[in-house]
Amino acid sequence: MARKVDDWLLSQIVGGTLDSVAEEMSAVVTRTARSPIFNEAHDFTTGVFDFTRNSTRLVAQAPGCTLHLYAIVSAVDQLMEAFRNDLHPGDVLLVNDPYHGGSHSLDWTIVMPVFHGRRPILLPAVRSHMGDNGGPVAGGYNPRSRDIWHDGLRIPPIKLYARGEKRRDVFEMILANNRLEHWLEGDLDAMIGACKMAAERIGQLLERYGPPSVIGAIEQRIEYTERRVREEISSWPDGTYTAETFADHDFQGNRDIKIRATVKVEGSGLEIDFTGSSPQVAGFINSPLSNTTSFAFVAVSTCCDESIPINEGYMNPVKVTAPEGTVVNPRLPAPCGHATACVGAEIAEAVLLAISQCAPERAGVNAHKLPLAYTNGTYEDGRPWVNLNFFGYTGGAGGAFETDGWGLYPPVMTGVILPSIEMNELQYPSRVLKHEYAADYTGAGQYRGAPGLEVKIQHLEPSYTSVMMAGVRNTTRGLCGGGDAPANLVVLGDGQSAPLEVRETAFHVHMEPGGIITFHRAGGGGWGNPLLREPGKVLEDVLNGIVSVEGAEREYGVGIVRVDGGFAVDDRKTAELRQLKEG
Template sequence: MDQSMILSQVVGGSLDAIAREMSATVTRTARSPLFNEAHDFTTGIFDLSGRKSRLVAQAPGCTLHLYAVVGAVDHLIETFRYDLHPGDILLVNDPYHGGSHSLDWTMVMPVFYNRKPILLPAVRSHMGDNGGPVAGGYNPKSKDIWHDGLRIPPLKIYEKGEKRQDVFDMIVANNRLSHWLEGDLDAMIGACKLASRRIQQMLDQYGSEPMIGAIDERIQYTERRVRDEIASWPDGTYSAETYADHDFQGNRDIKIKATVTVAGSDLKIDFTGSSPQVDGFINSPLSNTTSFAFVGISTCCDEDIPINEGYMNPVTVTAPSGTVVNPELPAPCGHATACVGAEIAEAVLLAISKCAPKRVGVNAHKLPLAYTNGVDKEGNQWVNLNFFGYTGGAGAAYQTDGWGLYPPVMTGVTLPSIEMNEIQYPSRVLLHEYVEDFTGAGKWRGTPGLVVQIQHLEDSSTSVMMAGVRNTTKGFAGGHDAPSNKVIVNYGTKDAQIVEETAFGVKMPAEGIIQFYRAGGGGWGNPLERDPELVLEDVKNEFVSLEAAEKEYGVVIQDGEIDQRKTKKIREQI
């Protein structure tokens, strides 16, 4: 291994470690449970050696932030390119300035060397609230981007090392969770400052040119690995489409079409043919669309490939303006990171499955989103995103059943501790368990679905936004689609309501219960090819019933044993 390769590994590993240290800093110092428990944020480092920024390192975080943060950083740098100074910290959340939805805020701090900005630590975080008409920021009645909440264009929250207190106070004042937000912003700022010090030490040790050279080599390595993967797929053009159930305002079956063209080691993704932008708040800004496309691609590549700009270089994404995947101002975008983001990743993977079926897995996260808000005994507002109700949905892939409690697009998000959740919110998790026959069958099956009951101990209000009811998560290569999600508010009372599409501000008395039926993931491959022993194991674990074992898999089980003769006969008949 030559010296440049060694330096590339040392610099790349050090930047990865700094990104992870940033992540740990946010987790340990933030006030919001979204940060310190659910880990709904991502930290990364960019360089500014050219006209545009480049992603050079990223800590494990919320996977759907994978590329969306790139657009936000580019817009920040474009705004302040000739007005950057040591000690500046920049902030943006506007979906039309490189954002995804306005609940995701991006903070960046340039690190200087020889009076030039060289590297940029960044934090992208999902905030608990962002002002606007409804607590929590998810507004199914949103008609335009201003109904989604506070738009923060590119601005400086620190300038030349001095906190812009007026800007800071204005942002905090426009947030229902100000008692959390101030601490969360300080955690993000602290992570950027810590990374700045670490990076400055590296620049002093190695110098800027050797460091940029090492970064170049690491990006080229990632690009070679990704190109090798793409080149292994047969050349051609492959199309697929999928649908979101609705836009929460009466428009149904919103189409996402992806056309994937493989030409050697180049990959083009074209979303032409997708539905025009819609009235509801599911429109996906270009950075969000691009991010979900790359999330899909990254799941098709080996997991040991470093995440950096090299992932993006072989890929070109086209999304026509004025469509649901690249809307024009002032279309609302508040729910885009779930719907239609899930469908964007799904359409890309469905298209790739036609040329590389063994590389795809069900990556969608068609969440039945239900958030609850109220006021605690101290008079502070609280917003609970009810994370436990979203667990499940991970699909199968070649040679593996679905695994984990979150689908891959959410893998950086951790399931909060139930005990901590019950301390931080006036709530109780009464039930959280797998459901029999509630996933997509296949040669490899999806993760089993779950039933979850969440009880809020104080008067509260819940809004529900359903997805994956009619257009459920797809299976691949002959695997079955996932079943439908279902949510019941005021469960177990005369006021119980099964939510078909949306419910807005449903009043729930103290000790009211929400019950989630979160479907499992889609399957991969023909269920009749599943190893009968695996079916028997699923029956014993109560993931699959005896009836489904015979109907879906053609496996007959009697007295806890496989009836080999009947199984062979029924499989031949089917």
Template sequence: MDKRSFVLSQVVAGSLNTIADEMSATVTRTARSPVFNEAHDFTTAIFEMKDMKSRLVAQSPGCTLHLYAVAMAVDRAIDAFKYDLQPGDVILASDPYNGGTHIPDLVIVTPVFHDRKPILFPAVRAHMGDVGGPVAGGYNPHARDVWQDGLVMPPVKIVERGEKRADMFDLIVANNRIAHWINGDLDSMIGACQLASRRIGELFDRYGLDTVRTAIQSNVDYSERRVRAEIESWADGEYYAETFVDHDYQGQRDVKVACKAIVKGSDLTLDFTGTDPQVKGFINSPIANTMSFIFIGLTTCCDEDIPINEGCMAPVTVIAPEGTVINPNRPAPVGTCTCSAGAEVTEAVLLALAQCAPKRVGVNAHKMPLAMSYGSYDDERMWVFLNFIGFTGGAGAAYETDGWGLYPPLMTGVILPSIEMTEIQYPTRILKHEYVSDATGAGRWRGAPGLETITQHLVPNQTSVMMEGVRHTAKGMVGGEHGASNRVYLATPDGVETEIPEYAFMHPLEAGGAIRTIRGGGGGWGEAMERPPEAVREDVIDGYVTRDGAFADYGVVIGEDFAIDEAATRAARAERLSRAA
């Protein structure tokens, strides 16, 4: 490719990514629900139709775990309406077994035509505050099938030739507990796709269809070359790892996710044979969700300047046996798949790749304890509160990098909601939100500290808690220690606490009752005895690690004046290394 063509391809690719960014800004600024406009729990992307299949060509940083799953949703939309796609159509879908993840993640997609042919498909996948079904918010640990997760929506047109279909909107709103938010949220997603349609039309007018498609292909090919070069730098071989979900909420414990990574030249096969069969509970991960978590695992092992598009997955072959917890058959419930077993898919991939690419793995931690509450405002409108502030914490370490931030990379782009806005929008007070000492996974580079959050509700409500990461905590990498356990307590107004070992279902909390969440820290990377004593000292000064913790985890002796006792430290570390040998 000559220099002019390369520059033009980058201009077009940059334009498409900018369009995706503008879609994201549109949703943020126009949506009604705090899940969108505060927490940013959505993703925007643009897909190209090629040979009647969609492929990812541009994206805006959002909730990363959504991203690659959208491709399958767009495919199903194309399949459903391939003989009846018209300019101005907008398609909605949220069927886990038809390109979806869990039902709350709803997809909006619209075709953009050129010369009477659909070429590009801007899309938004977003977590809705409620999706009907028997339980507010869509997390039902008692679900026995997918219909008890929420309202299943196959691909349907909600806008046809530019005209909103009132019948479909009425159906969706009638099955939603927070109708005062859902209309505005849908409008924001539709508006984002319609804006993208106009911008893409301008791109076609400026450069022409052939130039745009050539630029897209060039950018996809570039990403594939870069990812293949990364894989080729890893040693050929077969690398096996397994990890576990604590339980399935219906009695089965220690649910295994197995992964064999087979590296051969620039090709990577990820074989999940050996993973446990699908379970009764709602942790099953449909294939679109599983593919998205695989995508996360692979891309976090590659240079961050590689454009995120379909080329990233071209070198990868996935074997995901049907009927397993990572590729279940309908109608297995899937309500919490974006937490588990989805997160364990990424974890198993990274644990396998740690054996051939140790300096590339880390930072995965998504063992989130979920707490969801619902009640009514004074005017009897319902509120549904997904406690994003209580989810924070758990980012693991990577080579040359301590764990950082409040959300792990699986949720890159999700934003910590404003505490002040949370207290305005809900009858809620956040009484505490701070790091916890001695809750990091120790290592040459340590995980992010754990966090304690106390959320008090000012009105009577029903609260459900779904625990993960209690026994099988965030994994350390390359000899790093695992993160600490998650803990959640429900408290009465007078402060009497009850710890939730696995889950609580629609537990009545009185006005003034509270949820106390202690999120375990992320896993470490590398041997803890290799962490420089000065780095441990700084952690003690910052309060991430206590003096006792510094000695217990790192063999570093620190005095009351924060000075390192170098002789005692050398002796302690030498003694531990001799024991390990």
């Protein structure tokens, strides 16, 4: 029998319960999936949506791969639109097509409607990065892609289960178009299992409080988030703020691809307009509108209080415009396979650069310019493997007001977990030889970026590696006078010939056993004038090996001297250096 509870209290109970449901979904996927991308790296997102108004609204989301934050919203919208008049208890829906609410086709979204009576009212959903997606290239990242079909298998909105019955023919078709079918079916089962568990928990919630009360509590929760976000935006001065940044290239010979963001603050509303961005390009960095919107919202959310619940209320105060036919809203059949890194990174960066002009103490560097290098080969039994070499992508988090960059992933990737080196070496014929911070390899600032890293990964069996570089010429930008990050670099060495330094791309390079991939992964951009950094903090960085003595003088104007076998700040030299630099 449904219980009567105070409205405000019920909104907290229902909101907290649905948050817990999303987090339990995440735990189910992590503990039952087969792919290391799921059970080790955690490259997925879980959430719960409302469908009581015959349109979808995000009501709860677990911490996951942050760049999925709002891309999952468009995918769920498309699934519900496709099956609006053909939904039944036990249905399980799937989509990955970038032109049906997707981002790149490696991200698959599964939804299982939860019914009350004959109406679907809540929608558990999982969005995950799959290890392979068919197409010409193992792993799904194809720098030679010239259209969407070169990116891999396109899956429009379909049913995997109909009225609780598994559509075996559909499953077999999907498995037949994937190199990693020994992982894929288990991963899909994990995603579906998470949705089934969520359906049980949601059913218990509805039984306890009744659908009208639960729906009313969801309304209050969304209204609360919207009010909090509008209060945040209202604290920023009204005006129009414009910034632009550039992606190095599109892997097809086009360089310096522009992303331009104009942010208009008016009262408690925010408009983000990408007019002026480059036209869509030949290479696979075009960002579908859902991906563009997601990165824009991620940027906004990093500027707001982290205690605000993540739900539809975040989106209501914000309007995003992206002209069709541009790199931020391409027309079919433009390829999109790399959009979640490039130009996604630049979309978030341009928005943050614009917001930093009106809310400098809220904007932090959201670096995501990954030097992507993945390797593939076969096990002794002939089964294919694909190693995304996650260790080489760590780093890049930038500084923000009153905080240095920290952690191994920037904010746009914070839900992703660094895999266990030991498990990685059990699952792949590889060794992680080095994973260390590097000195003088981050953006300087009053608050510096996270340190850069040097990573060496050795593969022990014959394999092939493809490299897609970013952040080489157009490195991660600093904010509010902070220094830009240095350039990324990847070096391939097979032990037989001269090492290959990759500045743009290398495709399907054969690696002999023992070949080594070396990542020089730049740190994040800085925040604020480096000459305002406290000398004591610079000294601490020197003692920790993050900044050299020479770097302290060059970047921060801080003189460091040796004292009794250690280091100390030379106040007189520091004053002279800073006066000289300021002059």
